[in-house]
Amino acid sequence: xxxxxxxxxxxxxxxxxxxxxxxxxxxxxxxxxxxxxxxxxxxxxxxxxxxxxxxxxxxxxxxxxxxxxxxxxxxxxxxxxxxxxxxxxxxxxxxxxxxxxxxxxxxxxxxxxxxxxxxxxxxxxxxxxxxxxxxxxxxxxxxxxxxxxxxxxxxxxxxxxxxxxxxxxxxxxxxxxxxxxxxxxxxxxxxxxxxxxxxxxxxxxxxxxxxxxxxxxxxxxxxxxxxxxxxxxxxxxxxxxxxxxxxxxxxxxxxxxxxxxxxxxxxxxxxxxxxxxxxxxxxxxxxxxxxxxxxxxxxxxxxxxxxxxxxxxxxxxxx
Amino acid sequence: xxxxxxxxxxxxxxxxxxxxxxxxxxxxxxxxxxxxxxxxxxxxxxxxxxxxxxxxxxxxxxxxxxxxxxxxxxxxxxxxxxxxxxxxxxxxxxxxxxxxxxxxxxxxxxxxxxxxxxxxxxxxxxxxxxxxxxxxxxxxxxxxxxxxxxxxxxxxxxxxxxxxxxxxxxxxxxxxxxxxxxxxxxxxxxxxxxxxxxxxxxxxxxxxxxxxxxxxxxxxxxxxxxxxxxxxxxxxxxxxxxxxxxxxxxxxxxxxxxxxxxxxxxxxxxxxxxxxxxxxxxxxxxxxxxxxxxxxxxxxxxxxxxxxxxxxxxxxxxx
Numbered sequence: 001x002x003x004x005x006x007x008x009x010x011x012x013x014x015x016x017x018x019x020x021x022x023x024x025x026x027x028x029x030x031x032x033x034x035x036x037x038x039x040x041x042x043x044x045x046x047x048x049x050x051x052x053x054x055x056x057x058x059x060x061x062x063x064x065x066x067x068x069x070x071x072x073x074x075x076x077x078x079x080x081x082x083x084x085x086x087x088x089x090x091x092x093x094x095x096x097x098x099x100x101x102x103x104x105x106x107x108x109x110x111x112x113x114x115x116x117x118x119x120x121x122x123x124x125x126x127x128x129x130x131x132x133x134x135x136x137x138x139x140x141x142x143x144x145x146x147x148x149x150x151x152x153x154x155x156x157x158x159x160x161x162x163x164x165x166x167x168x169x170x171x172x173x174x175x176x177x178x179x180x181x182x183x184x185x186x187x188x189x190x191x192x193x194x195x196x197x198x199x200x201x202x203x204x205x206x207x208x209x210x211x212x213x214x215x216x217x218x219x220x221x222x223x224x225x226x227x228x229x230x231x232x233x234x235x236x237x238x239x240x241x242x243x244x245x246x247x248x249x250x251x252x253x254x255x256x257x258x259x260x261x262x263x264x265x266x267x268x269x270x271x272x273x274x275x276x277x278x279x280x281x282x283x284x285x286x287x288x289x290x291x292x293x294x295x296x297x298x299x300x301x302x303x304x305x306x307x308x309x310x311x312x313x314x315x316x317x318x319x
Numbered sequence: 320x321x322x323x324x325x326x327x328x329x330x331x332x333x334x335x336x337x338x339x340x341x342x343x344x345x346x347x348x349x350x351x352x353x354x355x356x357x358x359x360x361x362x363x364x365x366x367x368x369x370x371x372x373x374x375x376x377x378x379x380x381x382x383x384x385x386x387x388x389x390x391x392x393x394x395x396x397x398x399x400x401x402x403x404x405x406x407x408x409x410x411x412x413x414x415x416x417x418x419x420x421x422x423x424x425x426x427x428x429x430x431x432x433x434x435x436x437x438x439x440x441x442x443x444x445x446x447x448x449x450x451x452x453x454x455x456x457x458x459x460x461x462x463x464x465x466x467x468x469x470x471x472x473x474x475x476x477x478x479x480x481x482x483x484x485x486x487x488x489x490x491x492x493x494x495x496x497x498x499x500x501x502x503x504x505x506x507x508x509x510x511x512x513x514x515x516x517x518x519x520x521x522x523x524x525x526x527x528x529x530x531x532x533x534x535x536x537x538x539x540x541x542x543x544x545x546x547x548x549x550x551x552x553x554x555x556x557x558x559x560x561x562x563x564x565x566x567x568x569x570x571x572x573x574x575x576x577x578x579x580x581x582x583x584x585x586x587x588x589x590x591x592x593x594x595x596x597x598x599x600x601x602x603x604x605x606x607x608x609x610x611x612x613x614x615x616x617x618x619x620x621x622x623x624x625x626x627x628x629x630x631x632x633x634x635x636x637x638x
Binding site: 190 | 495505616620
């Protein structure tokens with residue numbers, strides 16, 4: 001996404017709605033018509049130190065790129081955020097990657113843009129979009145697992161997006177898979193995110209490289225220095241056939257398999273959808289998870305299917 | 320429960336229903352009146368080698384004890400089972416403790432007793448009973464964790480018991496908390512049940528005793544021999560003030576704390592209910608879990624309350 005773009009297609013039908021995904025490193029906006037079709041895109045990269053005003057400036061640009069020169073009537077604005085939100089009150093509890101906390105964002109956006117505004121957790125928005133998109137027949141139970149810098153999740157149960165008592169239902173990124181294990185950004189030990197989140201893949205690769213510098217030689221040559229190792233460089237090194245990166249990726253897929261079996265047993269969705277930037281970058285993640293579920297989940301839950309998200313990056317904004 | 324008992328109370332009102340809990344070591348039956356009040360009990364111990372016919376004979380005795388000499392009209396029979404059931408088809412997928420598999424139990428019970436019969440997972444029955452019992456206001460989201468020989472769970476989400484696509488929703492006993500850890504009866508490694516289930520507490524105590532025979536001296540004196548160590552003897556030894564048993568119990572509570580935080584984040588119930596024979600036997604389990612959730616769950620989910628089950632042993636049959 002080098003810059004804002006507008007791709008208005010012919011003859012869209014109203015009523016229109018705007019969807020905005022405020023992630024840790026980018027803003028993405030879409031204009032959706034009455035049939036749920038995306039008719040325009042806009043977006044730009046952001047940085048944590050842009051502050052609220054800076055990020056909202058990028059949101060404005062992205063929305064303007066969507067609306068073009070002849071803005072259609074827009075019924076409302078939905079905003080997906082990579083963190084904890086209070087949907088009813090329209091506030092952000094905590095957005096760790098941008099450092100936002102206790103921010104009455106919906107009110108501010110309504111004042112700024114004039115549309116009724118609804119905040120939603122990004123995984124919840126993605127789960128809703130992926131569920132709505134599926135048909136013939138639409139699954140009654142779907143779980144969306146987002147794999148990116150962080151790890152999140154959301155669940156459609158009995159045909160409805162469920163949020164739990166305080167909005168965190170589906171937040172499996174911060175469930176323990178290694179009791180007493182690696183320290184997570186949330187302050188706990190052994191969380192799913194501390195093993196398969198983008199930052200954790202990079203951390204694990206760095207630690208392993210310190211232990212076996214000779215084996216990690218080719219990854220280090222690619223990254224330049226240990227502190228420049230990221231999930232992206234690990235995956236590039238893997239695709240280039242480097243054995244060290246392969247061991248990190250295989251280990252990651254092993255932890256992901258545990259997560260898949262846990263989700264099949266505990267949430268028992270008909271379909272488990274893998275979303276987020278890392279999902280497709282992890283080679284064969286869908287097949288590895290489905291195989292693990294078939295062989296290791298409880299008898300009824302072993303039928304859970306695993307699929308990649310249909311919408312990729314647009315899922316959150318669309319939701 | 321030495322033998323069948325009948326405790327009919329005065330002036331119960333119809334319509335009546337029968338509830339039966341077929342556990343791994345006992346059958347418990349209750350007669351419930353139209354207001355959901357238990358008006359009679361029956362029950363007896365069973366053994367895995369009693370076979371289906373033997374266990375159904377005990378079910379008949381327990382039901383007859385409930386109905387007494389002047390049986391009231393009964394609208395239906397609900398059966399809670401410690402395993403995987405297909406509620407719609409009325410079949411038992413797998414009942415590990417009794418070795419039952421793919422059994423069309425509902426049809427058989429209807430033929431035998433003449434009542435419309437519904438099978439349900441024991442944790443699901445318990446969750447429903449605990450939820451129904453609560454009032455002013457009734458929580459919309461409740462999770463019931465059953466701690467016994469095995470570990471199970473079930474969830475009320477948005478005011479309804481949810482089963483997932485294939486009936487296993489809430490089965491957190493077989494989710495991984497120690498990736499690659501202890502072998503579980505389900506064939507996986509590192510499951511919750513393999514750390515905090517009754518059989519696992521006994522196994523862990525035995526392994527630790529083999530490593531430190533001197534420290535385990537007082538537990539061994541109580542149990543008689545290593546193979547006679549059970550969760551019950553460990554808890555008796557703990558209550559007698561023995562340090563070795565205390566370390567086993569503390570470790571168990573540590574794993575349970577992880578489970579509590581996982582449940583608060585992922586299912587985000589308003590109230591987490593601890594049920595099953597082990598729940599109250601584990602000293603302070605409710606306080607330990609609630610403290611862990613307050614300090615370690617995500618900000619919104621940290622408000623989840625922890626309570627012991629109101630119905631104790633009757634919860635499953637009542638559900």
